[in-house]
Amino acid sequence: MKKVIEGSMAVALAVKACRPHVISAYPITPQTHIVENLSQMVADGELKSEFVNVESEFSAASVILGASATGARAYSTTTAQGLLLMTEVLFNIAGLRLPVSLTCANRAISAPINIWCDHQDAMTVRDSGWIQLYAEDCQEAADMQLQAFKIGENPEIMLPVMVNMDGFILTHAFEPIELLDQKMADEYLPPYKPEIFLTTKNPVTFGILAEPQYYAESRYRLEEAIKASKPVIEEAASEFKRIFGRYSGGLVDKYKLDGAKTALVGMGSVVGTMREVVDEMNSHGQKSGLLKIRTYRPFPKEAIYDALKDVDNIIVMEKAISLGLGGILLNELKSIFQGKKKQPRISGFIIGLGGRDIPTQSIINAVKKVESETIEDEFIDLRTELIGAGK
Amino acid sequence: MNETTSTKKKEPIEESQVAPGHRACAGCGELLAARLVMNAAGKNVIATCATGCLEVVSSAYPQSAWKMPWIHSLFENPTAVASGVEAALKALGRENEANIIAQGGDGSTADIGIGCLSGMLERGHNVLYVCYDNEAYMNTGVQRSGLTPFEASTTTAPSGKISWGKTTDKKPMPEIAAAHGIPYVATASVGYYADLQKKVKKALTIKGPKYIQIHCPCPLGWIHDPALTIKVAQVAVQTGLIPIFEMENGVITSVRKIVKKRPVEDYLKLQGRFRHLLKKSGGEDEVKRIQAIADQNIEKYHLI
Numbered sequence: 150m151k152k153v154i155e156g157s158m159a160v161a162l163a164v165k166a167c168r169p170h171v172i173s174a175y176p177i178t179p180q181t182h183i184v185e186n187l188s189q190m191v192a193d194g195e196l197k198s199e200f201v202n203v204e205s206e207f208s209a210a211s212v213i214l215g216a217s218a219t220g221a222r223a224y225s226t227t228t229a230q231g232l233l234l235m236t237e238v239l240f241n242i243a244g245l246r247l248p249v250s251l252t253c254a255n256r257a258i259s260a261p262i263n264i265w266c267d268h269q270d271a272m273t274v275r276d277s278g279w280i281q282l283y284a285e286d287c288q289e290a291a292d293m294q295l296q297a298f299k300i301g302e303n304p305e306i307m308l309p310v311m312v313n314m315d316g317f318i319l320t321h322a323f324e325p326i327e328l329l330d331q332k333m334a335d336e337y338l339p340p341y342k343p344e345i346f347l348t349t350k351n352p353v354t355f356g357i358l359a360e361p362q363y364y365a366e367s368r369y370r371l372e373e374a375i376k377a378s379k380p381v382i383e384e385a386a387s388e389f390k391r392i393f394g395r396y397s398g399g400l401v402d403k404y405k406l407d408g409a410k411t412a413l414v415g416m417g418s419v420v421g422t423m424r425e426v427v428d429e430m431n432s433h434g435q436k437s438g439l440l441k442i443r444t445y446r447p448f449p450k451e452a453i454y455d456a457l458k459d460v461d462n463i464i465v466m467e468k469a470i471s472l473g474l475g476g477i478l479l480n481e482l483k484s485i486f487q488g489k490k491k492q493p494r495i496s497g498f499i500i501g502l503g504g505r506d507i508p509t510q511s512i513i514n515a516v517k518k519v520e521s522e523t524i525e526d527e528f529i530d531l532r533t534e535l536i537g538a539g540k
Numbered sequence: 541m542n543e544t545t546s547t548k549k550k551e552p553i554e555e556s557q558v559a560p561g562h563r564a565c566a567g568c569g570e571l572l573a574a575r576l577v578m579n580a581a582g583k584n585v586i587a588t589c590a591t592g593c594l595e596v597v598s599s600a601y602p603q604s605a606w607k608m609p610w611i612h613s614l615f616e617n618p619t620a621v622a623s624g625v626e627a628a629l630k631a632l633g634r635e636n637e638a639n640i641i642a643q644g645g646d647g648s649t650a651d652i653g654i655g656c657l658s659g660m661l662e663r664g665h666n667v668l669y670v671c672y673d674n675e676a677y678m679n680t681g682v683q684r685s686g687l688t689p690f691e692a693s694t695t696t697a698p699s700g701k702i703s704w705g706k707t708t709d710k711k712p713m714p715e716i717a718a719a720h721g722i723p724y725v726a727t728a729s730v731g732y733y734a735d736l737q738k739k740v741k742k743a744l745t746i747k748g749p750k751y752i753q754i755h756c757p758c759p760l761g762w763i764h765d766p767a768l769t770i771k772v773a774q775v776a777v778q779t780g781l782i783p784i785f786e787m788e789n790g791v792i793t794s795v796r797k798i799v800k801k802r803p804v805e806d807y808l809k810l811q812g813r814f815r816h817l818l819k820k821s822g823g824e825d826e827v828k829r830i831q832a833i834a835d836q837n838i839e840k841y842h843l844i
Binding site: 173197198199201202203205207208211212213215217218219220221223237241245347348349352353355356357358 | 620629
């Protein structure tokens with residue numbers, strides 16, 4: 150049954166369906182509605198979780214770390230500054246191989262302070278060892294939450310999973326949502342039963358010191374695990390489809406790419422706008438397609454190459470930047486084509502930073518620009534009057 | 541574990557909850573304190589530990605000195621991790637499985653981890669926090685912390701031509717902990733280990749957050765003979781510089797009385813970190829200032 154609810158409520162209900170033992174979070178806009186909803190569910194006795202209200206995001210991440218190490222299913226949610234404050238713990242959680250899950254309501258990074266959406270927060274922690282999924286809409290964000298624990302808790306993987314949803318654009322959007330049935334959720338996501346956890350019945354030491362003769366192997370195993378999660382992510386989506394009738398996951402999502410000459414590439418809610426552009430381009434006889442990157446880490450190189458290997462022109466639209474390098478996704482995507490026979494033209498644009506609207510026309514204009522030349526790292530819709538003349 | 545409170549009998553090694561063979565320096569007060577704490581606590585313990593000497597010397601892969609389930613995460617968060625452990629035990633119906641002991645050094649406790657500690661105390665988690673206070677960042681090479689005492693020389697607040705060392709005294713962590721309204725706060729010293737173990741055992745009978753701060757000499761950082769660790773710890777207490785007390789629900793309920801008060805010089809002269817006070821001209825006035833700190837403690841805590 151579909152119900153029109155806010156994105157944050159959709160996620161909170163999905164988290165509830167996961168039956169987490171421990172939730173810990175610190176309020177930060179635009180994540181707040183998620184934690185408020187979860188708190189209310191706990192206060193009303195509808196959700197049997199220990200809700201630990203902490204004094205910082207650093208502690209929130211540490212609490213779910215400790216809970217997960219003790220054998221509990223643990224969840225947190227944050228955004229932007231909160232995610233960066235967690236950074237040290239995020240790396241630690243992955244290194245300890247603890248399959249917690251976190252929703253990141255993607256938001257810009259200060260300074261200047263800005264509470265609106267872009268992807269700089271999550272993309273900045275891309276090397277932490279967390280699996281990162283990006284939702285296009287509220288339904289995906291909710292469905293991916295269930296998949297997140299399914300993927301992370303796989304005994305072969307044992308990694309934390311971050312579900313990214315665009316702050317405000319999705320967290321505060323009201324959309325018709327197919328609510329997750331608890332029985333189906335239980336069938337999909339069985340109770341978490343880790344092999345090793347903190348218990349007096351089988352004392353273990355977590356968080357050892359690894360000297361040079363051991364450290365690299367530990368990191369190697371981590372890299373192997375996150376790479377090995379690619380088929381597990383696909384399986385989690387297939388299994389989800391079997392039970393719920395929706396796929397809502399996987400590595401990438403291809404749209405009209407068969408026979409396309411031009412491919413747009415993006416992540417998150419902007420993909421909806423890009424899809425409209427693709428439709429319009431096709432209606433004018435321009436053979437175009439769209440590649441939505443759902444899983445950003447592990448980076449689905451093979452799936453991306455397979456989807457784009459026949460196109461002539463690739464246009465990456467991204468809401469983050471590696472300062473001093475340029476578009477992160479752009480550069481990663483370019484690396485996929487290194488040494489390949491067919492070299493498509495790959496252009497990249499920085500869009501929608503700090504919540505700037507991305508009208509369809511802006512994307513159309515960008516696409517027109519790269520018909521004849523390759524453009525890298527151009528900021529779309531810059532207000533020239535604010536950055537000085539001659540720009 | 542009765543033998544551990546005896547001053548004569550040695551505990552059998554196989555019963556110690558912290559195994560020998562760890563990498564601590566000879567005469568390390570912190571490892572001694574950790575062993576005393578864990579042996580007093582007994583077998584049903586889940587421990588968390590901050591980054592620092594304690595963690596580094598005890599958990600180098602593929603060995604571990606910890607016989608209980610033990611987790612080290614980061615420098616700042618043994619308390620937040622312990623909060624998560626406690627929440628998980630509750631949620632999983634395993635509340636009675638273990639006492640939870642969170643451990644950190646003075647740097648973790650008073651400086652980098654004070655936010656996480658405060659959060660854990662404020663939230664009322666059923667966790668015993670133990671601060672092993674060796675009065676500086678020893679693991680990184682004796683740098684100043686918030687618990688370094690007045691005018692001790694450290695590598696980041698050294699004595700010099702125009703400096704006597706640290707310009708402020710120890711942060712009042714026991715009082716800060718007690719100000720959270722927690723049921724039990726105590727100070728202890730490795731110099732008086734029966735008292736230390738009694739306090740650990742008592743703390744574990746109390747529900748809610750508990751805080752014990754243990755004064756632990758560090759021969760490397762304090763620059764003293766490793767054979768004198770216990771003596772140094774005892775003299776610190778006998779001068780009044782390290783008051784030993786219990787605070788229950790914010791009220792001081794016991795103090796270790798000083799039988800024979802010793803001048804602070806007796807303590808300072810045992811350690812290289814205070815040598816400049818006894819050698820440099822003008823040092824006498826500085827020693828008087830340290831004596832005043834001891835005298836204030838004696839008055840404040842009614843140590844005599």
